[in-house]
Amino acid sequence: MRIESVEPFLLHVPVTSGGIADGAHALEKWGAPGVRITTACGRVGTGYTGTHAHLPTDRAIALLIAEAYGPLLIGRDPREVRALWSDLAHHPPIRWVGRAGLTHLALAAIDVALWDLKAQEADQPLWRLLGGAADTRLEAYDTDGGWLDRDDARLVDEARLRTDQGYRSVKIKVGSEEPARDLRRVEAVREALPDGARLMVDANGSWDRARALEVGRRLAEFDVTWIEEPIAFDDLPGHVALARALSTPIALGEQLYTTDAFRDFIAADAVHYVQADAVRLAGVTEWWTVADLAHAHGKPVVPHIGDMMQVHLHLAWAHPACTLLEHIPWMRSCFVEPATVQDGRFVRPERPGAGTALRDEALERWGVRV
Ligand code: MG
Numbered sequence: 461m462r463i464e465s466v467e468p469f470l471l472h473v474p475v476t477s478g479g480i481a482d483g484a485h486a487l488e489k490w491g492a493p494g495v496r497i498t499t500a501c502g503r504v505g506t507g508y509t510g511t512h513a514h515l516p517t518d519r520a521i522a523l524l525i526a527e528a529y530g531p532l533l534i535g536r537d538p539r540e541v542r543a544l545w546s547d548l549a550h551h552p553p554i555r556w557v558g559r560a561g562l563t564h565l566a567l568a569a570i571d572v573a574l575w576d577l578k579a580q581e582a583d584q585p586l587w588r589l590l591g592g593a594a595d596t597r598l599e600a601y602d603t604d605g606g607w608l609d610r611d612d613a614r615l616v617d618e619a620r621l622r623t624d625q626g627y628r629s630v631k632i633k634v635g636s637e638e639p640a641r642d643l644r645r646v647e648a649v650r651e652a653l654p655d656g657a658r659l660m661v662d663a664n665g666s667w668d669r670a671r672a673l674e675v676g677r678r679l680a681e682f683d684v685t686w687i688e689e690p691i692a693f694d695d696l697p698g699h700v701a702l703a704r705a706l707s708t709p710i711a712l713g714e715q716l717y718t719t720d721a722f723r724d725f726i727a728a729d730a731v732h733y734v735q736a737d738a739v740r741l742a743g744v745t746e747w748w749t750v751a752d753l754a755h756a757h758g759k760p761v762v763p764h765i766g767d768m769m770q771v772h773l774h775l776a777w778a779h780p781a782c783t784l785l786e787h788i789p790w791m792r793s794c795f796v797e798p799a800t801v802q803d804g805r806f807v808r809p810e811r812p813g814a815g816t817a818l819r820d821e822a823l824e825r826w827g828v829r830v
Contacts, residue, residue: 461537461581465498466530466570468522469818471826472513475790481609483635483666489513490768490790493521493565493830494816497573499538503580506816507572509565509739510768515828517562522830524566528554533570539581541574545745560717564742571743572771576814585774586744586814592778594808599628600766600787600801601660606632612645616652626803629658629685629784635666639675650682660711662688669698676706686711686733694721699730711735713750714764717742722750726757734781737764738771744814747775755781766806767791767799770815773806794822 471492479488494508511518529548536544548570549555554563579586587596605618619630632649634642642661650659661684667675672690679687686709691698693715703710709732716722717740725731734754738747751761761781763772767789776782785806792798796817800807809815 461503461539462500463497463533463536463538464500466526466533467496467498468525468830469494469496469508469823470518470522470828470830471508471791471794471822472518472828473791473794473826476604476607479609480607482633482662482664483608484664485512486609487512491518492768492791492794493518493525493569495525495569495573497533497538497570497577499577503577504817505538505573505575505577505580505813506818507569507574507576507743507771507814508816509569510765511565518828519830520562521566521569524554524563525569528563529566529570538574538577541571541578542745544574545571545743549742564717565740567742568739569743571745572738572814572816575744575771576816580813583812585809585812586771587774587777587809590748590774590778592774596777596808598773598776598782598806599784600804600806601629601631601658601784602627602787603631603662603765604788604790606630606649606662608633608635612648615645616648619649620652623654623657625801626805627801628656628804629660631660631662631688631786633664634661634675635663639671639678642675643678646679646682646684658685659683660685660688662711663690665689665692665715667691669695669701672698672702673705676702676708680707684708688712688733688735689714696724696728696730699725700728703730703732709733711762713737715740719746719749719753722753726753726759732759734759734761735764736761737769738775739769740764744771744775748779751775751779751781755779760784762786770795770799773799773809774815777806777808794818794826
């Protein structure tokens, strides 16, 4: 089994209702720069990362895939994925320009495609190749009803709609200019949720330390499961101080790039819920290391977005630290087997591979020239 070609692709897919906003971002489209790796026997592995559909940086990722990493893969056996990961991650001229950032997103797409090939070759869904159990119960939590630009009435309606659909956990965005607006909305959604439902909040790093302390303390009265990214995602001492001062647990990790970064946050007890993202970490290989690290410290792993990053469904299905996975259904139309939630739980994926296989129509409909 030898790799014959490495071809990048780029999708720009519209988000819910034509646009969303949180405390730090406003988006109309989601970007998925990715790669299709084809073997000499004609098998195709697919992997992709996630972006804000910003064409210049998406093209830079595609260029790294095709011209920096691609030549290192030609002729290699994709089943040797961990060895390949080491060779690519430590290739001196690439590592010299970035052990994080664009190079890492490109490597993530490649590593996911290699695991997709390995699982296809084994004729198993990736979760089974990784040792997961068929009867795993993986709860979904919804984020797509909780955007910061929705007015209060819509926010409450969306939360009620999700719980009517069977969700037992929802997340809403905070980080408004006025903290009073955030607190008012948290209170309104908490009152609308049935008894026992979980409510999380996500500030997307939009607060400074003082604001995070002020709002975080007041959130304690609304039984919030976690506060996500209260301050800048890489502010380690700031998160240590918040984790000590607040009674509500801290969640973060969707913007951490490396095992080293997670090691430091976990060792310092600056995070309670570890949101490792396989397409910002460099793929399945590095994600599994971080999930094991969190698990060894007794911390749950809740991957960032299970639909836009389909591989997370397989990883969360297989790893013992995962019982909960985010759901934001922006890219359902792109995949042969999209992540599906029924009665608040993910449906078990059945097709061999990592869940990343694209429908032909996806490239015709949402493909952008790289
Ligand atoms: Mg988040």
